[in-house]
Amino acid sequence: MLVMEAPVRTAVAARTEGATKVYGDGDTQVTALDAVDVSFSAAEFTAIMGPSGSGKSTLMHSLAGLDRLSSGRVIIGDTDLSKLSEKDLTLLRRTKIGFVFQAFNLIPTLTAEENITLPLDLGNTRPDPEWLDEVVRAVDLIDRLGHKPNELSGGQQQRVAVARALASRPEVVFADEPTGNLDSHTGAGILDFMRRAVREYGQTIVMVTHDPVAASYADRVLFLADGQIVSELRDPDTDSILSTLRTASGR
Amino acid sequence: MWNITKKNVAANKIRLALTALAIVLGVGFISAANILSDGLQDSFGDLAAEITQGTDLQVSPDADVPLTSEEVEAISTIDGVRVAEGQHSADDNTVLPIRPDGTVVQPSGPPVIAFSWTTDGQLNPTTIETGRAPEGPGEWVLDMDAAADNGFVVGETYDLVVPTQEGRTTAELVGTFRFGADNQTNGAVLIAFETEEAEVLFDRENFSDVAIATDGSRDIGNVRVDVEGIMGPNYVTQDTADLNAAQSAEFNSFISIFAWVLRAFAIVALFVSVFIIANTFNIVMSQRVRELGLLRAIGATPKQVQRAVLGEAFVVGLAASSVGLGIGLGLAYGLEAALNAIGAGLPDFDKPLSIATIVIGLGVGIGVTMISAWVPARKAGRTAPVTAISGNDGSDLAGGRRSLLIGGVLALAGAGFTGFALFGGIDSTATLLGLLGGGAALLFIGITLLSPLVAAPISRTLGAPISKIYRKPGSLAKENAARNPKRTATTAAALMIGLSLVSMAFVVGQTLKNDLNALLETTVQADYAAFPSSDAGLVPEAVAGEMESAEHLTSITPIKNWGTDVNGEDSDVSTLPLDQLDASFDLGLVDGSYADLNDDTMAMRENLSDTLGLGVGDSAAVELADGSTKDLEIVALFSDGTIFEGILVTDARWNTIGDQDNFDWIAASIVEGSTTEQAAADMDAIRAAFPQLVAQSTGEYQESISGQVDQLLYILTGFLGLAILIAFIGIINTMALSIFERTRELGLLRAVGMTRSQMHRMVRWEAAIVSGVGALLGAAVGVVFGVLVVIATPDEILNRLALPWLQLALLVAVAIGVGLVAGFMPARRAGKLNVLDAISH
Known part of the structure; x- marks a missing residue:
């Protein structure tokens, strides 16, 4: 197997300082994120869990440069996102961040291969053929590259999405319920691959999920409630996650 | 949920406004034609009355028979005739005053009319304003406004162009006159000479008519009988009412042709609107398929759903036609100004908004909207209740093989009608125009239904260079244009119609020029030609x-x-x-x-x-x-x-x-x-x-005729511009709806790193490609039409077929350029999408 030369990275791939996000004002004011300080080490697989409204999606969107904080900072690698213009933020998403969404991850007019290289193509960057080959082989899509998304199964579509997220070797990959629409078997395949991407290629992945089983694939699980990090687990298993969840919600 | 509803309303606002705009413009144009026609008829009707009111009876020859002082004498002796005067009139524009600087007075629209001065006050519709009436050779009078406008001064001597062998005369301006009450000549310049002098200058042997005033002692009808008795069957006698009717009919036939030309362009525009409105309703219905399914699920019958959609169309049609009537009034003024700017020289006239204009405007507008919505409404009614849950994949409703089949049949039928019209040897103009118009309409609908077959390949071909230049945004634009061939085809079809007519005109025009050049080059050895500047004139x-x-x-x-x-x-x-x-x-x-x-x-x-x-x-x-x-x-x-x-x-x-x-x-x-x-x-x-002459070398003549043909083509293109404008509105509309439909996809593109300007570029080039498809189809159809017209027209008129490739290529290029501009608004909407909202849409 090809030995990956992982890009030189800071030990911390992404972090926040006093990340606060407030929606609305006056009586209807809602604090979605309340001065969150968190950092994500390079080459680590982190899961973020929490009940609906806990702020986990807001945290991920802010980290990923899709949403702006009310106050505080988000730093990806050594770039402070709060100082970036709209255009630079887009370019950062293109080069330093990968995405996997729950559904509707692919552009229907593009083939699987074109979808995988889309962020690179948008920047007119040539994909590294060896790395591309590696990724495609790892997600087992070699004979599917020429197919359009509507010719692929749900699991295959998500694998294409994961491959796209990895294709540009981003600083961080953010995954939002990546297995939410898949059956457990297919989902396990995706999660397994994501874990391998972290272990073997040194990729950093942050995943938001409801599913304790999915979270158990991570190296670390963060628990959010009311906009704050309330708990953290290292090398979790399903049981420890479930019990932490119970504790967190019973607080 | 509220968010989605709000977005729906916002999207619908634009849809409704743009759909309505097509109708507003079409109805506006039709109304303007009606308003102009009414106003001009009133104005010229007044003119006709002023010309004829003093003449009780008028005699004119109906064959090549003499009408001299002898006949005037005979008429004068009839009991009840107070006075009879022989009158001369020159052919329009054959008598032209020359300004002191040597230029001739010759308006490009209304004519210069020269006549003999009628001495009897009742018979003469004019009155002396300054100076006196012409009394003999070497004297002339001019209407007061023409005198003032051209700087002619009473008492001065001027040269005039006249249709004699000398071609010129010199005469003193002895007076100016007022025509009718306020010299409302509708732009014409009026000149008069003493009667015998007029006979010489106009090169006449006979009077053009004899005007009669009665003395009131007898009934005019009885006098008329006596006049007819004396004159015999070779002369026509008319009373005031006859004269008025004849004069008005002459004016009205001109106005009617003019109004129908305007209406023809409006009809083309409305026909194009049908495609756009149908397309819009189709897309919107497929976007609202869940809502429709829900209605069906809770018990609405297909008829009820269909009626609800048609009701929506009715409201849109009513609102748009009402605005269109208002626009029509404004357009009437605009058209008046535009026509005057190209030298039509229209008189001042009222712009009445008659009941007929209002009824026609509303009827046409509502009718066209509802007819356009009819097929989408029927499809909406057939929505299966289960789609309330399952939704659909965003592709447009129904269609497929059946619509291709219908398209083929309609295209064949249209081709048959058109072919019969062109080659069937039909004499009646009305039948010919009906067959041509109906055939062309069927053909257009047929081609539109068939064009999804070629829309995707044409889009990809056109888009290939764009994806080379603009890389990923370009290739996404190309694929977006090709992804829904039916939608692209229908949107492009609207443009196709206008541009095919323009292309056809270009082909015919080019052939005309080619024929002319060949004719001059092969048969004319002479280097120069001198000819009169007006059609009626001659070279002295x-x-x-x-x-x-x-x-x-x-x-x-x-x-x-x-x-x-x-x-x-x-x-x-x-x-x-x-x-x-x-x-x-x-x-x-x-x-x-x-x-x-x-x-x-x-x-x-x-x-x-x-x-x-x-x-x-x-x-x-x-x-x-x-x-x-x-x-x-x-x-x-x-x-x-x-x-x-x-x-x-x-x-x-x-x-x-x-x-x-x-x-x-x-x-x-x-x-x-x-x-x-x-x-x-x-x-x-x-x-x-001889300032009435034009002298040109053969080359100059060729150029001037080419210039005239080109000018005609530009005017035609200008009028078809309305239909073309509506087609571009359709492109904007479809793009806006597609953008709305693809919100999530656009959000995803933005999330994975497409910049706002890349997204702009993608949307704008998609619009440009759709325009390009329409323009290419239009040029192709237009060339076929043009070739058929050239073949069907007798060789004396159109013979050597020439295809204006450069103009056609330019047309396509311009259409693509305008498409880029049309894509601007949808592109801005796409660029403004909030990435987070779009993803969670």
Whole structure:
């Protein structure tokens, strides 16, 4: 197997300082994120869990440069996102961040291969053929590259999405319920691959999920409630996650 | 949920506004045509009344019979006639005053009308304003506004162009007059001379009519009977009402043609609107399929759903037509200004919004909207209740093989009608236009239904260079245009219709120019031509003499044309100095010899000899001016591809057939060794004395005719611009709806790193590609139509087919460019999408 030369990275791939996000004002004011300080080490697989409204999606969107904080900072690698213009933020998403969404991850007019290289193509960057080959082989899509998304199964579509997220070797990959629409078997395949991407290629992945089983694939699980990090687990298993969840919600 | 509803409303606002805009413009144009037509008819009706009100009876010849002072005398003696006056009138624009700076007064729209001064106050619709009436030779009077506008001063002496052999006269302006109450001449310039002087200057032998005022002692009807009794069957007698009706009918037929031309363009625009509205309703219905499914699930019948959609169309149609009526009023003023700007010289007139205009405007607008929504409404009614849960994949409703089949049938039927119209030898203009219009409409609908077959490949071909240049955004634009061929095809079809008509006109225009060039190059040897600047005018005989004595001009060849009858066939008859024939023309002798031409023989164009079944050596009866016929032997046949038609005879023979001393035009060549500039200087010197002339080299003539053809094409394109504008509105509309439909996809693109400007570019180029598809289809269909028209038109009019490739390519390029601009608004909407909202949409 090809030995990956992982890009030189800071030990911390992404972090926040006093990340606060407030929606609305006056009586209807809602604090979605309340001065969150968190950092994500390079080459680590982190899961973020929490009940609906806990702020986990807001945290991920802010980290990923899709949403702006009310106050505080988000730093990806050594770039402070709060100082970036709209255009630079887009370019950062293109080069330093990968995405996997729950559904509707692919552009229907593009083939699987074109979808995988889309962020690179948008920047007119040539994909590294060896790395591309590696990724495609790892997600087992070699004979599917020429197919359009509507010719692929749900699991295959998500694998294409994961491959796209990895294709540009981003600083961080953010995954939002990546297995939410898949059956457990297919989902396990995706999660397994994501874990391998972290272990073997040194990729950093942050995943938001409801599913304790999915979270158990991570190296670390963060628990959010009311906009704050309330708990953290290292090398979790399903049981420890479930019990932490119970504790967190019973607080 | 509220968020989605809000977005729906926002999207619908634009949809409704843009859909309505198509109807607003169409109804506006139709209403403007009606308003203009009503207003002009009122205005010219008043004019007709002012011209005729003082004349109780008028006698004019109905055949080639004399009408001189003898007949006037006879009429005067009839009991009850107070006064009868013979009147002369010159052909329009044959008498033109010359300003002191040497230029002639000749408005480009309304004519210069010259007539004899009627001395009786009741018969004369004009009154002296300053100075006095003309009383003898060397005197003239002018209407007060023309005098003021052109700086003519009473008491001064001026030159005038007149249709005599000298072509010019000098006369003192002895007065100005007012026509009717306030000199409302609708732009015409009026000139009068004393009656006997008018007879000389207008080159007349007979009065054009005799005006009669009665003394009130007898009923006018009884006087009329006596007048008719004396004059016999070769004269027509009309009373005030007859005159008024005849005058109004003449004005109205012109106004009616004009109004129908405007309406024709409005109809094309509304036809285009049908496609756009149908497309919009189709897309919106498929976007609202869940809502429709829900309605069906909770018990709405298909009919109810269908009625609800049609109700929506009714409301849109009503609102849009109401606005359209208002726009129409504004457009009427705009059109008036535009027409005046291109020299129509319309009078001031009211712009009445009549009940008929309102009813037609509302009816057409609502009708067109509801007809357009009918198919989408039916499809909406057929929505399966289960789609409330499952939704659909965003592709447009139904269609497929069946619509291709229908398209094929309609296209064939349309082609059949059009073909029958073009080649079926139909005489009735109404039937011909009906078949052509109906056939073209069917053909357009058919082609539109068939065009999804080619929309995707054309989109990809057009998009290939764009994805080379703009990389990923370009190739995404290309694929987006190709992804829903039916939608692209329908959107492009609207543009296709307008542009195919433009392309067809270009093909016909190019062929006309090509024919003209070939005609001039092969048959005209002369370098110069002098001809009158107005259609009705002639070249004064004196000009030929001036040209003969010019140093740098030679082979002066004056030409006269007249109409006659050869063995029962209508034919032109021309004459020119036979010794100059070879120097000035190459008529392509087919048989015989011009050397045998004398006063008892003639040369004949081949097509006439074919029609008559005659050849060299045969004789044919030619009708003479006195009504008798004379057998002339055919001694030469000349080719069809020449500027002469019918027969060619000697000057002496011609004078027994035609009645004209002046020339239709004069051809001339440059003396060997002289330069073009020298010849032009000679012609300019002659023109200084005869400002009614145009003198052009063959090349200049070609250019001026080409220029006129081009001008006509531009005007036509301008009018079709309305339909083309509506088509672009359709592109904006469809793009906006597609953007809304693809919100999530656009959000995803933004999330993975597409910049706002890349997204702009992607959307704008998609619009450009859709425009390009429409333009290419339009050019192709237009070329086919144009070729068919050229084939179907007699060779004398259109013969040598020429395709204006450059213009067509330019048309497509411009359409793509305008598409880029049209894509601007949808692109801005796409760029403004909030990435987070879009992803969670």
